Amino acid sequence: MSGIPMIQPSRMAVTSASSTKRSIFSEPSVNLRSRDKDLANMEPALDDNLKQDYISTMYLHPSPFAKGTTAESWTRNNRTIRSAFRPSTNEIAIFVAGKKAAEEFPVKQQATDLDNTIFLCQPSIPKSRIPFITEMFDVFSNTTNKNPYTAAFAYRENYDLYLKGIKKYQIELEERSLNEMETDDAQSTSKEQQIIKDIYAIWQLTEYMFLTSDDEKPLALMLSKWLAIHEFDALVDKAEDLTKQRRKINDPEFWPFVNRCILRGMRNNVMYIIDEALREEESDDVADALAELLRLLRGIPSLETMIRDSSLKARHSKWQQECKKFAKSPELKHLDSQAATTIAILTGDLNAIFAQTDSWKDALAAILLYTDPDRPRQEIGSTLDLCISKYLSGKEITLVDRIKIAIFQMDAIKAVRYCSSFDDPWLVAHMADVLHQHGFLDPVGLTLQDLTSSGLDTNIRDFFIINYAQSIISDPDLWEVIAGYLLRCGHTGRTMLSTWICHVPLDSPEKAIKVLEFCKNNNLLDSLQSINRVIGVEQEKLGRYDLAIQHFIASKDNDRVAKVVDNLMRKFLKDGTLEMDESLGSLSSQKVHNEHVEFLRLYGKFQRYRKSDKVVLAGRQLVDLLSLEKAPKKYWALLLFDAMPLLESKNLVFGSTDTYELMRCLEEVVGSPHKSEYLQSLPPNIAAESVSTEDRVLQLNVIRLSLVKNLARALVHEPFTGDLL
Incomplete structure (x- = not known):
């Protein structure tokens, strides 16, 4: 492993990281040589009986050891770095381990302090992302339990907040980027911007391909819109430059700009810039040619009306015939030679499209727009393959491109598999949830081992949501969000939740x-x-x-x-x-x-x-405590000593029945095999700690004598009832 992003020392670490820019692994968290440290929590890292697939070899950069230490030097000294991951706290324990047994190693290995050190680390959550995490959890909790088919309106109303939330966070990052120029935080913000930009593009593309109900909008139109939103920066800048020029058509970038906009389906932008050029044009021949081109652009059959107008294909074919006619007309020769390329694109000429596009996405969008605009989503496979082979053949395909291609292929399983390798687990968790709700993640014939080596007893959707919850588990302020995700992941999620929530600070x-x-x-x-x-x-x-x-x-x-x-x-x-x-x-x-x-x-x-001095009420309370056994027996001796002042009162507090009950309790204490325990609960003024059990028993004779005297009085007189009046 080349590195672990966003790592900070665990809260369990004994020593914190240095405030300098050096690696946080440069200081030990736990030293195994110290017998004073509690290593109970380190069992996953110390247990020799762990399965091999639970511990993985890791090479960290920067090195946790001295500057210049390399993996090769560890190998020569029979050392490597190993790690164990604890899901319940999302912590990684990293430690040095021997590769061979000591008796098999030819050179005597010299142990160091670093060989007896375990480093604990945890992924940290950027504080700037916490509002986004919380807001998106609210959207998740409001949509995940709804059926997109039986409760379509309520589902869609909440689901739309996903894209709005992603876009809102993207704007916040752009504003922060402007404020953080040339600061230490600029790099991390830039990385976060790229992640969210990719998430935004992938999320919207998934919606267009999988979630648009009844093919209500042509894919060609939606794909053009998608490109205009996510890959339009250079075109916008060029449009601003052109509008400032007096003679736009003379700018060498005029026709390349027109062609790029046409390829993207940005018809209004093209018509505006050509109309402006027409107003400035002094040559009648050039003006006539521009006017004809403008007429053709205005006459493009509207894709928005495709569903209501079944004759779109015929109208589109008729319109392209007019374009081909203009391509052969002498009027076109009055324009720049690149204008011929513009017309060729409009006629659906594949060679012209490929010559003017820079990516497989642009080519796909242009072909769908100008060759077969009503092509169903499920039937773009051959066109997609053609574009991929043209631009990606022999090249290393990026992960983001793989994800987008899988989405265009409408292969939900493949798309989720690639998303699981994306830099941020937020994407795959929520994408899997949405695709699962719409029935695209059919688990038949597919096990989690196809996506991961974990083998948890759960479905694909639950697995990735649990994984996402674990990725944010290091922030205690997010405990409600984490708990909410785990709660909605079946038995496995509830089991993890019941264990983890006990550790919430x-x-x-x-x-x-x-x-x-x-x-x-x-x-x-x-x-x-x-x-x-x-x-x-x-x-x-x-x-x-x-x-x-x-x-x-x-x-x-x-x-x-x-x-x-x-x-x-x-x-x-x-x-x-x-x-x-x-x-x-x-x-x-x-x-x-x-x-x-x-x-x-x-x-x-x-x-x-x-x-x-409510002696009668006190006496009744005391007798109730003993006779009804509401007092534990270890306090009976204490209660009997508490009765002494009442027994010696000038007014008769206990009648004969109560006195007999007190005598019974006294004999149970004295005759019990547990009397030494019962006689411990006495105040120091009655029996010091050093007094033996035998001496304590002798002290009870005082109570016995008082009870005998009280019984003699009770047999002659009625108990006092003054407190009860």
């Missing part, structure tokens, strides 16, 4: 909410749980326990909820504070169905009753 609360809503609305339940778990962990670190618990409940991670509750209880045991309003915030006013949250809520309620 949640760098703001608003973005986190958007990602969660997207997963919920699109039934990505596993991803929804994973993202909620990640957010919950971050919220817990920030001390936002109510939000942490909500996200853990949404993630169905009951263990995490229990952990937050335990952390809050440990905080309470340490400093004696458990403010529900501060710690759990909105949870206190929401219906959150979770046993751990319910325990914390009820325990906080018990603490508030106790602090406000």
